[in-house]
Amino acid sequence: MDTPLEVLHRVFGYDSFRPGQQEIIETVVAGGDALVLMPTGGGKSLCYQIPALVRPGVGVVVSPLIALMQDQVDALTALGVRAGFLNSTQDFGERQEVEAAFLAGDLDLLYLAPERLRVDSTIRLLEKGEIALFAIDEAHCVSQWGHDFRPDYLMLSGLHERWPNVPRIALTATATPETHQEISSRLGLDAARHFVASFDRPNIQYRISPKSEPKRQLLDFIRTEHPDDAGIVYCLSRSSAEKIAEFLSDHGIAAIPYHAGLDARVRALHQARFLREEGLTVVATIAFGMGIDKPDVRFVAHLDLPKSLEGYYQETGRAGRDGLPATAWMAYGLQDVVQHRRMALEGDEAHRRRQALHLDAMLALCETVTCRRVMLLDYFGETGTGPCGNCDTCHNRPDTWDATVPAQKVLSAVYRLAKERGQKFGVGQIVDILLGKKTAKVEQFGHDSLTVFGVGQDLSSAEWHGVVRQLLTRGILAVEPAHGTLVLTDKSGGVLRGHDQVSLRRDLKPRAAGRTMKAKAGAPQADLPAEAGPLFERLRAWRAATAKEQGVPAYVIFHDATLREIATLNPTTLPELGTVSGVGENKLAKYGAQVLATLHEAESADS
CATH class of the missing domain: 1.10.150.80 (HRDC domain)
Structure with a gap:
């Protein structure tokens, strides 16, 4: 029997394990259970593939990624590993062939979708063969509060009851301490060894830019920093994904859309093209990406604010899986805050509370004046790290300024509209009033007679939008859900009366096209002789x-x-x-x- 290190070298061509891998592998080879939290690109797959090759029997991998199983099997076959899968995409003959190979002991790894374990014939098949281990990939899918919940994952705790002597290894790349505990509890892994690797991906440069003309900003970003590179652009809506892909294509960037509204055959084609072609950009909703094992994705861009830091971190982690430099870039603005604040007020009380916590954490990352990576790692329970030197706030730390008086002007305008006129308006009207603009709407409602009319001409429209955005992120202002109008909160009074000071982040102007940020010491370099x-x-x-x-x-x-x-x-x-x-x-x-x-x-x- 080969040792894990011999398998690593002979099959995979590596001389040594990455940090954390060896202890995990030895635990499972010895028959122990393991729960593994390791960042995307950290080498999670080897943690179950090598034990499956060392232990007698077949390693059974439970994965939700039906569309990618063929590619996963192809990659293993190229290494000389005997791998197969069973899912709903196969016809009877194909399934029969894989089942026969499993029973004959001619497989090293068998991939299953979780719903296959609901089928009696699958259970009977597994009971007839020799199983080396159960690997539960993307284990965060068991978390009902998570961003990728899959109901079928809830039944996976039964694997240990039916096969008590078969070791289990559950793996995920994104889990807060709370999600970690939920995975452990729901999968019955409290007694397992828990391995939590560093979530840091030093090769990824995190950048968040003020949103002005997002399509043009994206185009400039790709043209100047990642021409001919593979990348993923995330949007919230299907129509946005279609329009952005068309816009990029019209401007010479090879781009295709991906979202749940596309025909299944088109989705499969676009996913296959992205995996097989070089230099292609896919513009997608969050329906795309989990399990994408393409190592040379050089950038992940967000044109809309993600709903949570878990989702954001998993999505950005699809860049630079090969360890070479990559960029996580996002355009973020006032409308993102307004839209998400409204969405966070939907659903029952428990859902609203959870959504508000997710949003507050996401907004804190966007508005921070300190290292973004430190904030991300802290969110996932990794504290005590110093500034990374490879994010936008480390390269060019933003200033803060005393915005108490501007905040009072905004709050006063909202208050006077409600108190004197019984009216509520959105951001645009508030800013027009402060700037003293006699628009048709301002004159229609007589807002030019308000005492706050024209009191804000010391700031530009963009600067006022920045003030409102940050007041919303801090809960000093709120969005009324039905119409998106601005309303005061419990925190407004202290600011209006001068009891509470307001210090805000000074927005930096978007960098000019052609200027790129250089990675500092400690970040991997891609330079070739x-x-x-x-x-x-x-x-x-x-x-x-x-x-x-x-x-x-x-x-x-x-x-x-x-x-x-x-x-x-x-x-x-x-x-x-x-x-x-x-x-x-x-x-x-x-x-x-x-x-x-x-x-x-x-x-x-x-x-």
Whole structure:
């Protein structure tokens, strides 16, 4: 029997484990249960794949990602691992073939959707075979308060009752301490060993920009910082996803939409294109992304405020899974706050309370003047970290200013409209009144006769919108849900009477196109030696052609990080190539001669 380290080297082509992996793997190999919290890109999959290859029997992986199971199996097959899946996309013959392989012991890993465990025939099948372990992937789906709840996950606690001697490993990338406890309780893992790795992804640069012209800002961001890179853009609505994808395409960025309203075949096609093509941007709702194992996504952009930090962190974690530099960029503005404050008032009391907590945490991240990464890690229970040096607030820390008087002017305008006129209005009308603009609407309602008319000409319209946005985030103002109008809160009185001071973040102007932020020390670098650049591009071209011929995503052949190391080392023999990280025995035998031939051709062309 191979040791875990021998399997890591022989199958996966790595010489050493990442932090935390070895202890988790040894726990499961020895037959113990484990609950693993590890960031996206941290190497969670190896924590159950290697034990499945070391222990006798088949590793059964419960995953909600039906649309991606084929790609997961393809990636394992390329490594020489015997893998299969059972889900609703297969016909009877295909399922029968996988079931026969399972019973014959000809599989190392079997992927199942959680709903398959409700089918009696699946349970009978599993009882006839030898199971090495149960892996419950995306375990946060069991959390009823979470952002990806799947009802079928609630029944997975029964696995231990039916197979008490089979070890279980539950894994997730996003869990607050509360969600962690909920996963443990619902899956019956309180007695398991719990492993909580650092949630930090130092290769991701977090940036949040004031929203002005979001489509144009996005276009400038992609053109200046990530031309020809793969990326994901998240929007809240289906129509936004369609319109943004069309806008980017019209301006020369290869982009496709993805949302639940698309025909299932179109969704599958667009997902397959994103995984298989290089340099493609997908513009999506949150229906897209869980389990996307594409390692070379260089950016994740948000054009609408996410509903929670859990969702935001999981979505941004889809960038830079290969450990190379990536960007998490978001445009955020007043309307995001207004819309989410209204949404947080929907549902029963418990739901409203939970939504308000999620929103407050999300808004605090947007408005902070300190390191964004510190705030994110603190939210997930990782305290005591210092400034990262690789986020926008570390690069250019915003100022704060005493906004007590401007806040009083806003609150006074809202108060006088309600007290003197019995009226409620939205942000636009309040700002027009403060600026002294005699618009048709202002004159229609006689608001130019209010004592607050024109008292705010010391600030611009954009600055007033910033003031209102931050008053809303702090609960000093509120949004009336039915019509989106502004109303006072319990906190308003103290500010109006001068008892409470208001210090606000001074919005920085959006950076000019063409200016990019440089990563500071400690952040991974993507630079190649000058002489290795042409070799890397030749290797990418070979990989693309090979992937197309085999009908698999390019990363199934080799990751970018592996190609970069090959280009830098420029090996001339198979043993030399075999020393490169990510080149295991099977890939060396399958692709080694082709890689060396590609390098030789490049050398001949240059000489």
